[in-house]
Amino acid sequence: MREGAPVRRSGRSGEEWSRGSSQVASSRRLVGQRAAVRTTQLVGGRRRDSSVGDDAAGADDGQRRGDGGLDGQHMQSAAVVCFGSGSGGGKVAVEGVELWKCLKCTPSSPPPPRRRCHSQIRPPGSRFLLRQSLADAQVLRPPERGVWGGIGSGSQAVGFDCGAVEAEIGSGGGGGAKASENGSAPAKGFDYDLVIIGAGVGGHGAALHAVEKGLKTAIIEGDVVGGTCVNRGCVPSKALLSVSRRLRELQNEHHLKALGLQVAAAGYDRQSVADHANDLASKIRGHLTNSMKALGVDILTGVGTILGPQKVKYGKVGFSDNIVTAKDIIIATGSVPFVPKGIEVDGKTVITSDHALKLEFVPEWIAIVGSGYIGLEFSDVYTALGSEVTFIEALDQLMPGFDPEIGKLAQRVLINPRKIDYHIGVFASKITPAKDGKPVTIELIDAKTKELKDTLEVDAALIATGRAPFTKGLGLENINVETQRGFIPVDERMRVLDKDGNLMMLAHASSAQGISVVEQVSGKDHVLNHLSIPAACFTDPEISMVGLTEPQAKEKAENEGFEISIAKTSFKANTKALAENEPEGLAKMIYRPDTGEILGVHILGLHAADLIHEASNAIALGTRIQDLKLAVHAHPTLSEVLDELYKSAKVSANVSSPVAEPAQA
Known part of the structure; x- marks a missing residue:
């Protein structure tokens, strides 16, 4: 559901940043000094500028100065790029950004080759090269802060635009690290060019695109490959919906008669239906795993935690942790079901979509809290399997995320003819699971007055009130990333917006966002039109x-x-x-x-x-x-x-x- 449209803001290309004195952030000489980094965040549609000054964390002095006898005469930059869950509010400090003026470059000099600066090899550890030579005693405006990311089944990236410089990622081997199976070698001094935390649809899309771009890539997964979509979301749910559609058609005598068909009474086997959903998830999970392995993506098993800029640890409980370094880090850890306060989930009679997809039993009467995508799809499944459904919706209309005209038609087609009733404008303030022969009890209060309106007793309750980003325990504080309700909001270039965010929590959106982030990391200004x-x-x-x-x-x-x-x-x-x-x-x-x-x-x-x-x-x-x-x-x-x-x-x-x-x- 899209509660609002993302705020649009214009941007400048790298060539525009490198042109003219209006883009000069400072005129002080920066040989061996740190550049203050100007950042911009859109708040309520207005720009708010700030700076990350000399106290920003960064690479060590040796890395900042480089080696090879260049002694800090060429521009260098160390940075962290993160790929987080969901959309929401927050800000990120640009980590360890160092701008060093090249004393050899002059305004009259021709643009240097991509990998050289007037025949000098880029210093090891440097992430960026100049697009255009720097004027003496001038510094181009550093890149603006931004957050790159996606929502979907939960992908979002945090980082910054290259601005006046172009990314040099995966450009050479070094540091003793081995090349991956696809033949690429990591940037010197790092184990990988890119490490992705989370092997769901978003992380998978980013990983495959990164390999295509020539980046040595690893993906860390603490659970199972495929994430929410493949294992607990869109894939198994579509298997159940396929069954419900066919069963509904076979049970529709009027529809079949119009086609000249006669079918005996149709039924189903619950366990076989559940097995169909589970088998499909297993098959797709295998496809995703094999596709990454075939392209040389290293799959690292364990829970990933960011230790600091360009450093991640991962490991299993009871085993020692492993630490890897990468020029860029993507967090693609997905989302989890959101459960409002006052609701007790036992996984049996009060369930989320994660539990419902297992189809461990089919209740005679189930209440569904929330009438969005998740709730509506499960109402389709349960009514086809014989359940009665009651919707509980806090807003004054069902399906509030749809176009109003489509929502009214959907109610006429999908709600009214079926065994579905509903309560709108109410909150489920308290839900108690069934116990000791007592049914599930649901207390409903008026959404505006908060007065008790009714109490329902049902066989089961499905909580379909949306999803929340899974960002807890990722070590975001170690890279100064702040979240609001777990979300980091972004614009069409995945840069920080405001506290609301309003991007799409969809699997294919997260995959597109992951690809967009890789484009940005690779030096291409890519805009994803949500x-x-x-x-x-x-x-x-x-x-x-x-x-x-x-x-x-x-x-x-x-x-x-x-x-x-x-x-x-x-x-x-x-x-x-x-x-x-x-x-x-x-x-x-x-x-x-x-x-x-x-x-x-x-x-x-x-x-x-x-x-x-x-x-x-x-x-x-x-x-x-x-x-x-x-x-x-x-x-x-x-x-x-x-x-x-x-x-x-x-x-x-x-x-x-x-x-x-x-x-x-």
Whole structure:
């Protein structure tokens, strides 16, 4: 769910930073001195500048000065990059940043080669080289502080933009460290170019991309490869949802009769269903492990803790710890279920999604606290298996994270016809597990007045109130990373935002964020447009979305002074949907009629989770509706739902130039 759109802020490329006196942070000579580091944090949409001065922790003096007879005459930098869990508030101090002026460089000198500075080899331990020669007695503005990261099943990175310098990562062997299986050798003085803590989807994506970039990479995992998504999240849940969809179809006599089918009463075996989910998780876990090993990623087993800049320990309980060093560290430790105060989880009758996926029993009546993605998907599973469901939602409407129109349709299709009732505008202030023959008891209080409204007695309760980042015990204090509620908020370049963050806790988002961080670490200014990342709820029928909801788009339009329009199309007019006897569905597009820019697309219907990617790619690439109107879609396919959607949009006839930039909040 996206509670708000990320704040957008403009940035400068490395070449812009290295151009002109306006980018000069100081005019003092920095031979053998430390440079104050200017940092910027967006707070409430405003810039707040601060500095990390001479007391910032860094490399030892020998590393700062380098060796090889250069005696500090060339620029050096030591830094830490972390990849943390979730999105939220916080700030990070740039660690050990050292800027050293090159006395050999002058404004008239040609730009030095990437790995040399006027024929001089970069000093060992140095992380950055100049993009452009430094003027005498001047220092380019150091890189701004930033936080790179993702949410998803829990990935987030902390670090800083290279700014006027370009990263030199994985450029040579040294320090006696062995090359990894892919043939790359670590930067001199380090065991690895990159160490990733957490082998979930985010860490996996970052690791594979790092190897592609030529970085010697290790990944540390204290549990099992695959993280939340593969073992306790999207993978096993989709196995259960696949069963529930087929079972629901076999039990729908009216639907089958319309297709001319006659099927005897359908049932299920609970343990076999649970085994199907577990077997799928095991298979995907093996795929992830093998893909990393095949590319030469070293998988280090144990709980990882950051000891300081560029140093991590890992190990198992009862065994001695191991310590590795890396030029960059990524924290991809994921998230855990969030359980509000007053709720006692016993793992049997009061459960989280982690427990529910094991399907150890199917209750006759289960209360689901929270009506977001997790709650809605489990309601689909439980009702198909025969349970009665009661939703408990703190807000005044069900499915508050969806576009309101899609949410109302989802309630009509997914809630009202099924054995589901609900309480809205209430908190579950206290939940007590079943014990000694007594049922689970739930006390409901008014969300506004906090007065007791009702007490429920059910067979089980599923807590689906979201997830929290897993950052405790990672040693973040050792690198001066502060969190708020465990989160570190970031902008589209993964830099520190404000206390709210508001990025997506989705597995594929975390993978994209991990790849983006590796791009930044490798010296490329990569911007990940989170508004182009799709999301899906795998109910029957499915719900998918990308970009802004209608209320969000209206707010953006009002603030920026433009108009929006809405286009809609029904699945009832689609040949393939009618052939499948699945005509219930709606596709909705929010767009700018003056430019043809897509602001958001929302779909409820058959295979909505697959259909959304065409719109997602259009937003990511800035493709105009005018161009999409001319695209050809195979007939008869569900993709024609989007074809009709584009063709029904009314765009100004005089628009001919492409959208300048993908939609941003």
